[in-house]
Structure formats: C-alpha cells, structure tokens
Ligand SMILES: Nc1ncnc2c1ncn2[C@@H]1O[C@H](COP(=O)(O)OP(=O)(O)OP(=O)(O)O)[C@@H](O)[C@H]1O
C-alpha cells in the first residue's frame with residue numbers, strides 16, 4: 494500500500510538570535526497510510542507541533558527545515574513550500590483590513606496615498622503618469638468623477654469606495670499573498686460580489702498546488718479558544734474555510750455544507766448564528782473540527798486537540814474522531830503528549846523524544862511490548878495521568894542520539 498503522507502529524514506532547526514541554532518527535530522521518518530490514524534506521542538518540547546506545522550509550510554519564521562523530504566501522494570511538497578516561504582518572507586504581504594479606514598491616512602488625499610503606492614513600484618516615473626494610473630484605477634472601480642475624487646480625503650469616501658480603493662492598491666503591488674480580514678463585511682451585497690471576484694481573480698495566480706495540498710490536509714490546533722475568531726459567528730467561521738476556494742459555489746451551497754459539517758461533529762444547525770464564547774471547550778473543539786471537515790480534507794492533522802478537555806468530553810471527541818475516520822476514510826496524524834489518548838485512537842504510534850523518533854509500532858505491539866526504556870516509562874506513567882509525570886527519569890540525550898531504528902519485531906522499530 495502506498496502511504497498518503499510520507500516524511501523522510503526530516504530535520505528542523507530553530508534560530509535563536511544571530512548565532513544560536515538548535516536542532517529541534519532530527520532525522521524523523523514516518524508514513525501515514527490511507528484510512529489510518531498515525532499517532533505521535535512525546536513530552537512537551539519534543540518537536541511534535543513543529544513537525545506537524547512543517548508539513549503544511551506553517552513553520553514560524555525562527556524555524557527552518559534543514560533536511561529530508563515530505564511527500565503527499567508520492568509528490569514532493571517541499572519544493573513548493575520553499576518557493577512560497579521564500580516569497581512570503583522576501584515580498585510584501587498585503588493585508589486588507591476589516592475597516593478600510595485603517596489603511597488610509599486621514600491627513601492625506603486619496604490621490605497622494607495612491608501615488609505613494611505607485612511610487613514604490615515605479616520609483617523613477619513622472620508624477621503625471623502616476624496620477625493617470627490612479628485615475629484609471631478609480632474608473633475601473635466604477636467611481637465617478639475620478640480626477641476630482643483624487644483630491645478627496647478618506648472621510649469624503651464611503652466605506653465601500655475606500656475598501657475598493659484599498660483592494661486595488663493591494664493588487665497593484667502584485668503581492669504573493671493577500672490576507673483578507675473579513676474584507677466584505679462592511680460592504681453592500683453587489684460590491685461584496687465584486688470584491689470577491691477581484692480576490693478570486695488574484696488568487697488564480699497563486700501557487701495552486703500548495704493551496705490544494707493545504708486544503709487536502711487540514712491542521713487542527715491545541716487550543717480551540719484561540720483558533721476560532723471570537724468576532725465571527727460559527728457560520729462565518731465555517732465559511733472561512735472555503736470562501737476563497739473552488740469549494741465556494743454560492744451562499745446556499747455553503748450553508749448546506751456548514752449544516753452538514755456541524756452534523757458530522759454532532760452539533761445542531763441552530764448554533765450557526767452563535768459566537769465561540771457561547772460554547773463549551775468541547776463544543777469549540779467540535780467547531781474547529783467542523784471547520785476542517787468542511788473543506789473535505791484527505792488528511793487531518795490533530796495537534797493535542799483533546800489536551801484541554803476533561804476526561805469524559807475527551808473520550809467523546811476521540812470517539813468522534815474514530816467515527817469520522819471510518820465514515821470519511823480520513824487519514825489522521827494524531828499528536829498528543831499522552832500515551833493513553835494516542836493508544837485509544839491510533840492504529841500505529843511513533844514515540845518522539847527531543848526531536849527523535851525512538852520507537853514505532855502498531856498500537857497493540859507497542860502497548861504489549863514497549864521496548865525502548867523511554868517508551869516503557871511513558872507506559873508506566875499511564876495510570877497517573879497528571880501532567881509532568883512523563884518528565885521524570887528520562888534517559889539523557891546522549892543515550893538516544895544517532896541511533897538508527899532497527900526492526901526488533903515485525904513492523905516494530907526501535908532506536909537501538
Ligand atoms: N516559534 C518558536 N521560536 C523558538 N523556538 C520554538 C518555537 N516553536 C517551538 N520552539 C522550540 O522548538 C522545540 C519543539 O517545540 P514544539 O512546539 O514542536 O514542541 P511540542 O512537542 O509540540 O510541545 P508541546 O507538547 O508543549 O506542545 C521546543 O524546544 C520549543 O521551545
């Protein structure tokens with residue numbers, strides 16, 4: 494069987510300050526097969542989250558992939574990632590604010606703000622030509638009396654006009670990425686459609702493959718409270734997963750998708766109009782899962798998604814994950830510091846310690862016969878589920894470094 498996701502010899506480095514580097518993930522190799530839940534278990538700081546983020550090119554700026562390959566359906570994704578990351582770091586990222594007023598200086602005319610933007614792109618161009626370009630843009634945006642309008646101050650423009658100008662300014666800078674923070678909420682419906690059309694147009698130019706990969710593989714994080722925007726209703730949160738993608742057909746279709754996604758996580762459709770604060774922790778995590786599911790992913794990356802939940806709710810979410818897996822034929826990379834949680838949902842487990850995989854086996858084999866001393870300690874710690882239990886008596890790093898994995902029993906690999 495071919496793996497859906499294949500990580501080979503992955504290394505990740507963290508830069509702390511100018512001179513200091515630290516290898517936080519070292520030579521990790523694992524596969525996630527179709528319809529499988531692969532668990533990564535390890536204590537805090539062992540590199541679980543960075544490993545997960547690296548798969549989707551979401552690493553923080555301080556972190557860098559130093560070695561290895563990542564394949565999704567036998568296709569290398571790192572070349573795309575490198576390209577995108579380079580561009581994001583090197584180039585400007587345009588940010589479209591929710592309130593258009595914030596991107597305009599009230600003391601400058603619209604014309605001078607626009608000229609300033611053009612000036613950055615055409616530093617040697619005559620002022621006259623920049624003004625002509627600005628006029629052309631206003632005309633394109635169906636703003637009448639364009640020449641006169643250039644002399645207006647921001648407060649003389651309506652919110653919708655300002656927003657259109659703002660988007661045009663973002664577009665002429667030809668950015669690789671536009672971050673749109675609810676750009677359409679303050680606009681009327683026809684302008685909304687226009688703005689979305691502009692954004693989609695631009696989006697077509699983006700790296701399609703990586704986008705597709707990101708959609709196919711969704712990351713659900715540790716902390717549902719923080720990953721859900723408190724200012725958005727559940728409906729909007731769910732839409733945000735698909736809005737600027739090919740999955741967005743129309744509002745009615747999106748609504749049906751949202752209802753279906755809620756059904757899948759056993760929440761009722763009347764909750765669509767509510768805000769994240771109006772839910773319990775367990776329900777919020779369900780919403781985060783629904784937001785991932787609405788994009789019809791093939792791979793889910795679940796990073797400590799039950800750690801913040803009480804035992805009974807934790808079990809319910811884990812059962813939900815198991816049900817979704819069989820319903821949807823999902824492949825899941827399931828990350829947790831807790832061996833009992835991982836063993837409950839996973840088919841196979843990899844044990845991570847200080848950025849290295851120490852043992853990998855089917856759940857049953859690992860639980861019946863934990864071989865590495867570190868895994869044995871994790872195993873013994875299970876009955877006492879309190880935090881910090883795992884941290885005691887760990888083998889020093891020297892003992893585990895640079896030891897290749899060996900197959901000690903069928904499909905049971907141990908660093909040795
Ligand atoms: N943005 C960052 N800047 C600097 N160092 C970081 C950053 N993110 C992670 N690290 C470091 O990288 C190492 C691995 O971190 P990672 O977040 O992957 O651990 P983890 O296994 O997910 O831990 P936890 O269980 O606490 O979530 C840690 O030493 C951490 O301090």
Ligand SMILES: [Mg+2]
Nearest residue numbers: 541542796797
């Ligand atoms: Mg983490």
